[in-house]
Amino acid sequence: MTAKTGKSFASRFGVHIAVLVFVAIWTIPTLGILVSSLRDKDQIIASGWWNSFASSSQTEAGRLPAAAAQTQKDGKYVIEGNIFGDGARREISAFGVKAAAPTQYKAGTAADLGDGVTLQMNADGSFVLASPKAFEGERGQRVYYASSAPPKFTTENYDAVLFSEGIGRSFMNSLTVTIPSTVIPILIAAFAAYALAWMRFPGRALLIAVIIGLLVVPLQMSLIPLLKLYNGVGTFFGVPSKTYLGIWLAHTGFGLPFAIYLLRSYIAGLPREIMESARIDGASDFEIFVKIVLPLSFPVLASFAIFQFLWVWNDLLVAMVFLGTAPDQIVLTAKLNALLGSRGGNWEILTTSAFVTIVVPLIVFFSLQRYFVRGLLAGSVKGG
Amino acid sequence: MAAQIFSAIFVIIIGVGGCVAYFWGANKLLDVIFPSRGVSGTAAVDNLRRQGLVRPWLFVGPAMIILTIYLIYPVIETLRLSFLDRGGVNFVGLANYEWAFGDHDFRNSILNNILWLAVVPAACTFLGLIIAVLTDKIWWGTIAKSLIFLPLAISFVGASVIWKFIYEYRGEGQVQIGLLNAIIQYFGGQPQVWISLPFWNNFFLMIILIWIQTGFAMVILSSALRGIPEETLEAAVIDGANPFQIFWKIMVPQIWGTIAVVWTTITILVLKVFDIVLTMTNGQWNSQVLANLMFDWMFRGGGDFGRGATIAIIIMIAVIPIMVWNIRQANKETGGH
Numbered sequence: 001m002t003a004k005t006g007k008s009f010a011s012r013f014g015v016h017i018a019v020l021v022f023v024a025i026w027t028i029p030t031l032g033i034l035v036s037s038l039r040d041k042d043q044i045i046a047s048g049w050w051n052s053f054a055s056s057s058q059t060e061a062g063r064l065p066a067a068a069a070q071t072q073k074d075g076k077y078v079i080e081g082n083i084f085g086d087g088a089r090r091e092i093s094a095f096g097v098k099a100a101a102p103t104q105y106k107a108g109t110a111a112d113l114g115d116g117v118t119l120q121m122n123a124d125g126s127f128v129l130a131s132p133k134a135f136e137g138e139r140g141q142r143v144y145y146a147s148s149a150p151p152k153f154t155t156e157n158y159d160a161v162l163f164s165e166g167i168g169r170s171f172m173n174s175l176t177v178t179i180p181s182t183v184i185p186i187l188i189a190a191f192a193a194y195a196l197a198w199m200r201f202p203g204r205a206l207l208i209a210v211i212i213g214l215l216v217v218p219l220q221m222s223l224i225p226l227l228k229l230y231n232g233v234g235t236f237f238g239v240p241s242k243t244y245l246g247i248w249l250a251h252t253g254f255g256l257p258f259a260i261y262l263l264r265s266y267i268a269g270l271p272r273e274i275m276e277s278a279r280i281d282g283a284s285d286f287e288i289f290v291k292i293v294l295p296l297s298f299p300v301l302a303s304f305a306i307f308q309f310l311w312v313w314n315d316l317l318v319a320m321v322f323l324g325t326a327p328d329q330i331v332l333t334a335k336l337n338a339l340l341g342s343r344g345g346n347w348e349i350l351t352t353s354a355f356v357t358i359v360v361p362l363i364v365f366f367s368l369q370r371y372f373v374r375g376l377l378a379g380s381v382k383g384g
Numbered sequence: 385m386a387a388q389i390f391s392a393i394f395v396i397i398i399g400v401g402g403c404v405a406y407f408w409g410a411n412k413l414l415d416v417i418f419p420s421r422g423v424s425g426t427a428a429v430d431n432l433r434r435q436g437l438v439r440p441w442l443f444v445g446p447a448m449i450i451l452t453i454y455l456i457y458p459v460i461e462t463l464r465l466s467f468l469d470r471g472g473v474n475f476v477g478l479a480n481y482e483w484a485f486g487d488h489d490f491r492n493s494i495l496n497n498i499l500w501l502a503v504v505p506a507a508c509t510f511l512g513l514i515i516a517v518l519t520d521k522i523w524w525g526t527i528a529k530s531l532i533f534l535p536l537a538i539s540f541v542g543a544s545v546i547w548k549f550i551y552e553y554r555g556e557g558q559v560q561i562g563l564l565n566a567i568i569q570y571f572g573g574q575p576q577v578w579i580s581l582p583f584w585n586n587f588f589l590m591i592i593l594i595w596i597q598t599g600f601a602m603v604i605l606s607s608a609l610r611g612i613p614e615e616t617l618e619a620a621v622i623d624g625a626n627p628f629q630i631f632w633k634i635m636v637p638q639i640w641g642t643i644a645v646v647w648t649t650i651t652i653l654v655l656k657v658f659d660i661v662l663t664m665t666n667g668q669w670n671s672q673v674l675a676n677l678m679f680d681w682m683f684r685g686g687g688d689f690g691r692g693a694t695i696a697i698i699i700m701i702a703v704i705p706i707m708v709w710n711i712r713q714a715n716k717e718t719g720g721h
Contacts, residue, residue, distance in 0.1 A: 011627070012521075019518050019528050022511075026532040026595065029546045032563060036549070045554075048561050058559065176392040183396050187403040188446045195443035200436075205715075207444065212714045214455050216707045218656050220678050220696040222454060224689050225461035227682070228472065229453075244388075248395065253454025256447055285439055286411040314539030316659045317679070328388065333541040337663050340545065347549065347561070354545035358538045365537035369530065376600065377607055 030358075033351040040152040041348035057093070057148035059102050064127065064143060067135035076130045083145065084125040090147040095121040102144030113141075121145060157352040165343075167353050169327055170335040174313060174360075176244060177323070177331055181251035181312045182305055188252070189259030189304070190297065194289045196260065197268035198275060208264070214257040223321050226250065230322065242329065247322040254318065255308050262307075262378055266300035267293055303375025306368050310361050332357045403446070410442045459700075465693035472689045480694040490695070493672045497702075499586055500593075500657060500673065505650040507594045509643060512601025516609055517631060519602075529606065533599035540596070540659035547592045548664060551578040580669040589671060592660050597653065601646045608642035609635060648706050655702050674699050 036049045046058050062083050070077045084090065094103035097113060105111040110120040117131040119141065129141060162168035195201075196208055234241030270293065278288050294301075316333040323329045325338070336353050343349045365372060418431035418438075469476050484490045515532055519525035535543060552562030553575055560566045565575035579585045612635060620634045636643070658675035665671045667680065678695035681688050 015518050015521050019515070019522060019525070022515055022518075023528050023531050026535065026598075028563070029550055029595070030535070030538070032549055033546050045559070045561060047559055048563065048566050050563070050566075172388065176388055180392060180395050180399060184399045184403070187400065187407070188450065191407055191443040192447035195440045199440040199443065201440035204440070207448075209711050209715065210456075211451070212711050213707050214451060216652050216703050216710060217455060217459060218652075218675075218696065218699045218703055220656065220675055220699050221462050222458035223678075224465060224682060224693050224696065225458035226454065228461075228689070244392070245395070248399075249450070250454060253450050256451055257455070260447060284411070284415070285443075286407070289443075310537055314537075314542075316539070316541050316662070317675075320679075321682075333539050333659075336541050336545060337659075340548070340663055347552070350545050351549060354542050358542040361537040361539070362534070365534065366530075369533075373603055376603055 033354050036347060037157055037352040037355045038153045038155065039157075039348070040149075040154055041157065041346075043149065043152060044347050044351075046149070052153075053151050055148045055150050057146060059144065059146045061099070061102075061142065061144050064129055064140040066138055066140040069140075070135045073130075076132060077134050078131075079129040079135065079140070081127060082125045083121065083127055083143065090125070090149045092121055092123050092125055092145050092147045095119075095143055095145040097141065097143055099144065103146045107145075119143070157348045158356075161349055161352045161356060165339070165349060165353065166327055166330075167332070167335060167356050170330055170332045171356065173329060174332040177247055177251070177319065178309055178312045180244075180248045181255070182308045184248060185252045185255045185259050185308060186301060186305060189256055189263055190294065190301065191289065192256075192260050193263035193267050194285075194293055196264045198288075198293075199285060211257050211260050211264075215261055217257075219254060219317060222254070223317075227321055240324075242322060242324040244323075244329075247318065250318055250322050251308075251312050251315075255311070259304050259308070262304050262375060263297065263300055265378060267297055270296055299371060299374060300378070302368070302371040303378065306364060306372050307375050309364060310372075313361055406446065407442070411439070414438055414442065462693045462696050462700075465689050466697045468690050468693075470688040470690050476690065480690045483691065484694055484698070489667070489672055489677055492670055493667075493674045493677045494698075496586055496671065496673050497655065500590060500654045501651060503587070504590050504593050504597070504654045505647045507590075508597040508601045508650050509605075509646050511594070511598045512603075512646065513605050513636075513643070515598065515602045516606035517635070520606065520609065529599075529602060533603060535596045536599045538596065540592075540657075541663050543592050543596055544660050544663040547588075547595070548579075551588060553577040579665055579671075582670045585665065585669055585671045589660050589664050592664075593654070593657060597650055601650065604642060604646050605639065608639040612638050648709070652703060652706060655699055 032049050035052055036044055039049065039052050043052065047054070064083075065079055065081055067079075069081070070079050072078070083092075092107045094106055095111070096102045096104035097111065097119065098104065105121075107121055107123045110118045113119055115131070115133070117129070119127065119129045121127045121143070125147075127143075129135075162171075196204060196211075230241045230246055233239075274292060274296075275288060278292055283291070314333065316337060319331045319334050320337075323331065323334070325334065330338070336350075336357050339350060339353055414435055418434045420428045420432045420435060423431065465472050466480055467475060467477060469479075515529070519528045522528070538546070550563045551565075552560075553565055554560055554562070560569050560575050562575075564578065569575055578588045581588075616634055616638070617630060620630050625634070656675050657673055658679060661667060661671060661673050661676040662679070667673070667676050674695055678692050678699070681692040681695065
């Protein structure tokens, strides 16, 4: 279509620009958290991530030590120190003593504060406040300064979230939930799909209709009865009601309609001649299924596996209902949700945790995109 | 943790092994009970017929059992619970429904859900269609599509964090580190706390879902566009149609069916939207939606199952027309097979 619809250079150029804008809108948000997760945590709040390659500068206020810290030197009373204390060193470019003029004096020069009092602040944060008379009072001199720090990238945030915020543990929990929940439904669905596609039995049409109906039943319909059922089973057998086994079965149940639907439409499309010639050769349904249908269905099995993997990995609702929130059970999505509450302003924690959460789906997605798209096209009645 | 990994591996082996053992064993058993090989002609035919009656049920059995426990029974039970009190014991008639329509949060949720339904499916389908058409015309279209498709792999919670960072507001005098407020400030506007602006905050939450789902619409529609016969487009060009006419009068009418599928799929997703609202606002500042309200009632004060079930039923009622339409479509398609 290229040659037919985009005729002039201007309209071709316009298309490139338009797509570029769309791509930018769709990628910049993710880029933002990736870049932020690698930044120093003080710099994240000091400047926007899009400025992360420039030195971050900010104007801050501080207070010099009170009169108690003064010493006598050359007949003058002097208070010395470093405005940054033991904290991170930044470079001071200017300073001042009035809020209205926070950058009145250049770093390294001595400011005359009146009555013979002078204040010198250097680029490294060290200062000398000198006066011919003794300092008095409980409160030290108020100062303002503009400082900047060179861009700093670090993997410290990853260390912090993986090992002390519990994200590492949640990562394992998510894997524990996801892998069995992906593997178990495949076989069950494949047998059912074969029967619904190639075997004749009464009630088959009804069963297919029921499964297509179940495709769109909101998960919300199942939650309360299953929660009651799980609690009941837990009490009856004296076992915990929130277990990995429980969530594996729940995800299997919720994934089955889509699995059967997707596999059935694929298996029904396999060439009839293959099935019939095998049957004439004396193969039973079981043999046909195992030796012919399963190997031929590999692409659709892969599609379903990717879908189910992403859906289970990204799920929050089922995990919040059927699993506990203790460290040994909380999955990544639930942990991230909890961190949003408890670490709401700590963007270094949130951006890093979010990136850890999405990295596995992104890898799966990029490496297996072909199968993913195929499944999407085949099963687009599923509501997610 | 090692024990946990071990038990997960163990379960995979048991689960898969169990499935294999069941299907293999059940078939073997059937062959033993009704042998079809090595018996006389009529007996073999009889037994084959009997096998044919039983075997399909062996194949669909496990799936039917799981579907019954996890989906069919709960649907009936939820309907029953919606007529019972908070503990699910005493019959209260329509009291839960009466409560719902008188409740401020519920009415707010219904209105917000309607707003979501009006905006999100339309926006996703429209943007998806535009992007599909545009990317078809350029040499790097596949890469562009891949990147726009990418958010579909990201969880709603992850996407919420990503966008919360964009909407981040910092008090006056501080540097705005949220992209949106930084842009507003750059153009001389006043930074805002976007997600707590009543009514408008709904749109800021919707943007997240649109950002995720546009890729879905784009991929499906792009494949439908490829299926349009070249001749129809060529004929239009020869007749002197401009690109807009070709798009609206030739392309769109030929893919109506696919547009409907995309639209309904996203509609169902919107009805169930939960994670985004929970993580962004948890329903505060008038941004509540039904699925989050339901979750809230499931656990609020020990849980009110009656009210929770009622809200679930109302979501279900909204889905039923789509469900009927889907079953009809599927019956049409499979009628011949």
